[in-house]
Amino acid sequence: MVSTAARGRAPLLPRWLTADHPLPWLAPMFAMILAFGIYPLAYSIWLSLHQRNRFTRVDEFSGLANWVQAFGDQRFIDSLLVTVQYTLTCLVFQVVLGIAIALLLDCERRGYGLLRALMTLPLVVPPAVTGLMFLLMQDGQFGVLSYYLKLIGLVSPEAPILANPRTALWGVMAADIWQWTPFMVLILLAGLRALPKEPYEAAAIDGAGFLQCLWHLTLPMLSRVIAVAVLIRTIDLFRIYDYVYAMTAGGPGTATETLSFYAGRVFGVANFNYAATLSLIMLIVLNVACFTFLKLARVRF
Amino acid sequence: MQGSPASRLARDLAAWLVVLVFVFPLFWWVLASVKPYTAIFAQPPVYVDFEATAENYAVTIGGQSRITLEGGVGGQTGGASSYYSLPSIRDSVIVALGSTALALVLATLASFGLSRFAMRGKDHVVFFVLAQRMLPPIAVAIPLFFIFRDLGLRDSHLGLILAHTLINLPLAVLLLKSFFDDVPVELDESAMLDGATRFQVFRMVVLPLVKGGLAATAVLCFIFSWTEFLISLLLTTSIRTIPVKITTFVTSTGTEWGLITALGSAALVPSFIFILLVQKHLVRGLTLGSLKS
Numbered sequence: 001m002v003s004t005a006a007r008g009r010a011p012l013l014p015r016w017l018t019a020d021h022p023l024p025w026l027a028p029m030f031a032m033i034l035a036f037g038i039y040p041l042a043y044s045i046w047l048s049l050h051q052r053n054r055f056t057r058v059d060e061f062s063g064l065a066n067w068v069q070a071f072g073d074q075r076f077i078d079s080l081l082v083t084v085q086y087t088l089t090c091l092v093f094q095v096v097l098g099i100a101i102a103l104l105l106d107c108e109r110r111g112y113g114l115l116r117a118l119m120t121l122p123l124v125v126p127p128a129v130t131g132l133m134f135l136l137m138q139d140g141q142f143g144v145l146s147y148y149l150k151l152i153g154l155v156s157p158e159a160p161i162l163a164n165p166r167t168a169l170w171g172v173m174a175a176d177i178w179q180w181t182p183f184m185v186l187i188l189l190a191g192l193r194a195l196p197k198e199p200y201e202a203a204a205i206d207g208a209g210f211l212q213c214l215w216h217l218t219l220p221m222l223s224r225v226i227a228v229a230v231l232i233r234t235i236d237l238f239r240i241y242d243y244v245y246a247m248t249a250g251g252p253g254t255a256t257e258t259l260s261f262y263a264g265r266v267f268g269v270a271n272f273n274y275a276a277t278l279s280l281i282m283l284i285v286l287n288v289a290c291f292t293f294l295k296l297a298r299v300r301f
Numbered sequence: 302m303q304g305s306p307a308s309r310l311a312r313d314l315a316a317w318l319v320v321l322v323f324v325f326p327l328f329w330w331v332l333a334s335v336k337p338y339t340a341i342f343a344q345p346p347v348y349v350d351f352e353a354t355a356e357n358y359a360v361t362i363g364g365q366s367r368i369t370l371e372g373g374v375g376g377q378t379g380g381a382s383s384y385y386s387l388p389s390i391r392d393s394v395i396v397a398l399g400s401t402a403l404a405l406v407l408a409t410l411a412s413f414g415l416s417r418f419a420m421r422g423k424d425h426v427v428f429f430v431l432a433q434r435m436l437p438p439i440a441v442a443i444p445l446f447f448i449f450r451d452l453g454l455r456d457s458h459l460g461l462i463l464a465h466t467l468i469n470l471p472l473a474v475l476l477l478k479s480f481f482d483d484v485p486v487e488l489d490e491s492a493m494l495d496g497a498t499r500f501q502v503f504r505m506v507v508l509p510l511v512k513g514g515l516a517a518t519a520v521l522c523f524i525f526s527w528t529e530f531l532i533s534l535l536l537t538t539s540i541r542t543i544p545v546k547i548t549t550f551v552t553s554t555g556t557e558w559g560l561i562t563a564l565g566s567a568a569l570v571p572s573f574i575f576i577l578l579v580q581k582h583l584v585r586g587l588t589l590g591s592l593k594s
Contacts, residue, residue, distance in 0.1 A: 030411075032467065036463055037467055041444070043448060122323060129544065136562070187592060232589070235434065267439075283436065283440045
């Protein structure tokens with residue numbers, strides 16, 4: 001307002017329409033989110049409260065029938081369990097491997113910069129391509145991974161990894177762990193770089209070993225960094241779809257059918273109302289989990 | 302940790318071994334794309350003992366028919382409608398560039414607003430933007446399928462651009478806000494005392510200082526759109542972005558691994574170049590601006 005006052009004329013617009021008010025800056029983004037985020041969400045809720053009449057092809061109000069159906073749907077419960085198992089297993093692997101590899105690569109010697117750069121490559125592979133990559137390597141007949149696992153007796157020739165209900169989910173998780181462990185490594189490396197040196201010097205004087213330092217100094221000081229990384233990974237793990245689509249299509253049977261994939265399959269057979277209901281349940285579970293985590297871990301953006 | 306030469310050597314070996322394990326799938330993938338058909342299926346696996354060929358690239362990107370190629374690429378014919386993928390690459394480029402540009406414009410304005418103005422409930426706005434990041438793609442795609450059908454946006458570049466923009470907004474807004482926050486407000490204030498308007502401050506003072514941040518944000522938005530799968534799969538039928546196109550090569554009558562790996566390898570090139578360009582801001586980008594490296 002300084003400039004208009006200085007030029008001595010009355011403002012043409014009310015203040016909340018000028019660049020001196022946040023509204024015009026935020027309005028385009030809000031318009032976009034309203035039109036293609038909030039409105040579709042409302043549309044989903046509407047869909048979930050209706051059922052399509054098979055003969056007239058008109059959506060008829062059905063109250064909470066779709067929601068009640070979901071909680072009695074064994075296949076939905078199973079896919080929820082698969083998703084939870086998938087999320088937690090991958091998370092454990094990615095955090096543990098991520099910490100170990102970050103510690104290993106946190107070194108100033110020659111060559112380590114190149115190694116760190118190479119570690120970032122898996123992050124930008126399209127997940128559908130990653131799925132195919134691991135499908136090729138895990139093929140029961142000519143897969144290179146299967147070949148070596150067969151050689152050391154971990155996989156029997158009669159039961160290819162992805163065709164065996166007991167191992168198929170592990171096969172899919174291998175792709176996820178390969179692609180996203182580097183995410184943890186990268187974030188933790190940045191965290192390690194930012195740590196103060198003094199506590200380690202003091203610990204060295206007191207004769208603390210590597211593991212003691214790791215447990216009492218490094219991990220507690222990295223807890224915020226780990227919390228952010230775990231939050232973002234959880235969001236993505238919980239809605240996993242691409243690997244399943246590319247590698248197993250939910251099979252064998254429903255051994256690798258995750259929530260997203262089940263909802264997509266229901267959508268594929270034109271049961272749109274129920275698919276919308278399932279996707280909303282996913283959204284609610286994920287949001288409750290994430291915001292609880294945000295509060296507990298005190299992560300700020 | 303500067304131990305004995307032996308322990309340093311052990312660490313170097315361990316580090317190289319771990320990184321090789323992570324690079325191997327990429328190596329194997331690219332290798333398969335230049336293998337002749339029989340070498341892909343050889344048992345035990347073939348590493349160097351084959352005659353390299355560019356046939357797979359000639360078919361997927363050059364558009365050559367497999368029949369006219371001497372010997373053909375494969376012994377059997379897969380069921381995919383077409384292996385010629387240059388149109389898919391074009392679709393992917395259009396969608397990725399369009400959604401990156403749109404997300405960047407909306408996010409630059411919004412994040413400047415969030416960074417520069419004191420307002421009631423700002424935390425709630427940031428929370429609200431962050432909540433968009435938690436939308437599962439399937440929950441976006443299902444209603445958009447109907448909304449776009451009614452608007453005539455289904456199976457159009459514009460529709461996909463809008464959908465990808467929506468998914469990219471939280472990242473772009475939160476990341477750019479963190480870059481704007483790095484620029485001291487005193488700069489704005491002194492420029493405004495000199496008579497600059499708020500918009501001039503934005504355009505001529507602050508924006509030039511966050512160029513690096515804008516570039517990093519653009520790269521991450523581009524890569525997201527370039528690799529996105531589920532929304533493209535559900536919202537389009539004739540427009541096929543690369544990740545969707547490539548999965549159509551897997552058919553019940555035979556999987557054309559040579560062609561899949563050729564297109565898949567080509568799709569990696571822009572991502573790899575871009576990611577190496579923004580190494581410096583990668584961590585900040587991956588954590589939506591919450592951690593700085």
